[in-house]
Amino acid sequence: MVVGRPSEKSGNAPMIEVVDLWKSFNGRTVLKGVNFKVWAGETLAIIGPSGCGKSTILKHLCGLLTPDKGEIIKRSDEIGLVFQSSALLNSLTVGENLALGLRRRKLSKREQSEIIMEKLKLVGLADYINTYPPQLSGGQQKRTGFARAIVNDPKIILYDEPTTGLDPVMSTIIEDYIIELEHELKAASIVVTHQLSTWSRTADRVNLMFAGNMVWEGSPTEALQSEDQYMKQFAHATRQGPMAAGKV
Amino acid sequence: MNVTAQFKRLALTPQEMFETWFGSGLQLCGQTIIMFVLTLRCIIKGQIDWSEVWRQCYFIGVNSFVVVAITAVFTGFAMSLQIARELVLFGADTAIGGVVSLALIREIGPITAGVMVAGRVGSAIAAELTTMMVTEQIDALTVMRIDPVQFLVVPRYVAAMLMVPLLSIYAMFIGLLAGINIAHIAANLPPETFMDSVKQTILDRDFTVHFIKAGINATLVIMFSCAIGLHTRGGAEDVGIATTRSIVWTMTMIFVFNYIVTSLTYAPR
């Protein structure tokens, strides 16, 4: 039951197209025919209860999982993923973690360290370039993961809960940065988040996921005022509604 | 899950238990062979990160020298003592050195070094890679289009191929020194007699077989521990399981392959 219409931009093909995506794990079906499109220069927020398969969708988009059924069309191979768990290599320093993303570009040492410094300054971690990830706080690790994902100026950026665990000021900085990147790189972005400020500020469109499907789609403003039973329950965080506890 | 259901799950018939064990073992062997092929392919293409190889050499080799020496000393003591005791009874004092050194170069040297590397290095690699797997570090590499085999397995394998033969031959020499000493003390055998016997007995072929065994041990340790590490999914508790599994598999395989090589090279004709 998809309510809103995608903000189809005149003539351009979407950067990401997901068609009828199905996925099961050990006999339990997590994704049941998910459909959506994202255009360049646009941010789609995917929201939904914990365990409904949001991270699973992102993993399909960057090739970590293969669909049981359905199709994923991407119009760029330059993809950045900000992992929910940061996923930094603990045996490498912050700077070396960023350098990993640059390996295949065969840059000179100077070019490489310039890019790394630029990205680290962006997330306020320039002083930590030689620190090992286990010595960073959770939020600092998240920001390092953010810097690493965008080190190649990707055309598709996937954020898995980019602001979870950050203080409100840092959340705002990261949100601003997501907005800025969308304009600067003309990237197609998908933000998976539980945080209202993050999706309401960054997204052009919001998709609500429940029980393996997208159940609502619209703009953030529409989402906050929606009378749809799912969206209303989610936006107002109430116990009354179709999303009973434990049911995803 | 209630208690009866749990009990039922544990109470597998011997046949079911064998099938599970056999199935997962077969799967692991397949994964290990594929890992080996992928690793060789990277090496042939010259995709070797030498600075990482040296770092791994330090970890695999230098840190193992002490434990290998200790095990080799005591194995040399025990073996030489037994052999000296028996051969003296037959008046074959002059053969003691030869028998001890043969055992050391053909069997005990490679086995000692292999088992110590399996315990120290194989388990550490399995734990490290499993941790990287469950914390999505390997996924992060894949997203950045870095081949985990090339990045993680190849340097460890090249380093092991350099260091394990060194450790084996080192274990052999330490064992020999221990043997000479204990034969001198316990059986009153002059070191010169011992060494003469060694020189008369050991052939070049023994060194070749020694290095073949060491290379096979290095391959077994690295490939099994990497295959286990890179195929474990789940949570933190799986790290412990993977570590144990890698030790059991690599040590068992070291003994099996040691015998296979021995039977192919030394079988009486």
Ligand SMILES: Nc1ncnc2c1ncn2[C@@H]1O[C@H](COP(=O)(O)OP(=O)(O)OP(=O)(O)O)[C@@H](O)[C@H]1O
């Ligand atoms: N590799 C996997 N193997 C087995 N089950 C998996 C795997 N990955 C995800 N799942 C299952 O799929 C479901 C969806 O997981 P997913 O991580 O996508 O949820 P999510 O929507 O991101 O939740 P959260 O908001 O808590 O991060 C979960 O029930 C999870 O147990």
Ligand SMILES: [Mg+2]
């Ligand atoms: Mg998630």
